Amino acid sequence: MPIPSGRPGLGRSLLRDDVYRRLRDAIVEGAFEPGEQLKDGDVAAWLGVSRTPVREALLRLEASGLVVAVPGRSTAVSTIDPRAVRDARDVIAAMHGLAVRETTGRLSAADIERMRGANRRFAASLAAGDISAALDADDELHMIPVAALGNSAAEAVLEQFGPLVRRAELSRFTRGGRSSVERHEQLIGFMASGDVRGAESVSLDIWHSLTEDGAAEEALTQAS
Known part of the structure; x- marks a missing residue:
């Protein structure tokens, strides 16, 4: 298989991980409080990125138990269960x-x-x-x-x-x-x-x- 031309997707991967870490730390350190809604558009504007890496980060944070997603409605910071x-x-x-x-x-x-x-x-x-x-x-x-x-x-x-x-x-x-x-x-x-x-x-x-x-x-x- 020939090596694809153009730049590799490393930058996007690093961006995705950085967005995840920034959101994770903000929740852990209390910048976003339990129960606070996290709208992907607002978070994207805050971080200066597109909505895609924000949505990916929120999925990872849900798996960790830091956020709770309600399908079709919103994502919010979880309470300390x-x-x-x-x-x-x-x-x-x-x-x-x-x-x-x-x-x-x-x-x-x-x-x-x-x-x-x-x-x-x-x-x-x-x-x-x-x-x-x-x-x-x-x-x-x-x-x-x-x-x-x-x-x-x-x-x-x-x-x-x-x-x-x-x-x-x-x-x-x-x-x-x-x-x-x-x-x-x-x-x-x-x-x-x-x-x-x-x-x-x-x-x-x-x-x-x-x-x-x-x-x-x-x-x-x-x-x-």
Whole structure:
């Protein structure tokens, strides 16, 4: 088959992913509030793009549980469903637990230092009240073992359900988060020393304690 002439479709792919990330972050960080309608024309104008990548992004966000679409009517930001948060949290915990279990004792010294650096930035961002930066540093820390694992299926699961859990993290870190800094240090220490059982235990504790305080936990309690 001859190579097609003209430019490849990479630009459109990058645009589609960028629109998805911009919308995802706006929802997670509260720029768009639960219940707010997302009209593709308005969103397209806001981002300076056509409606097509916006519609594609909304479909991906619906699969993640961040928006709810009513056929023939509208798309709106989802409310924080306690059961959905719990389910996503448990799946996320399992994927990160797998990554930690399989990479403890195998990470390079550079990887361990990157985790420590991410935790320092996480702590500094919390102290400064920059929750968005704290979430970015938290993601960076936890994704180092995931990247080292190299399991594309696990990465796909985290990509799909991570944003829903991140909304709960936002609530938690807004109210504090010092305990997370300490748990991170414990995790890093166990991984550096090759203590598989200790590292996996702390990793699961980090994710399962995600909703131990804040609005998400109150919702979970009421739903139980």
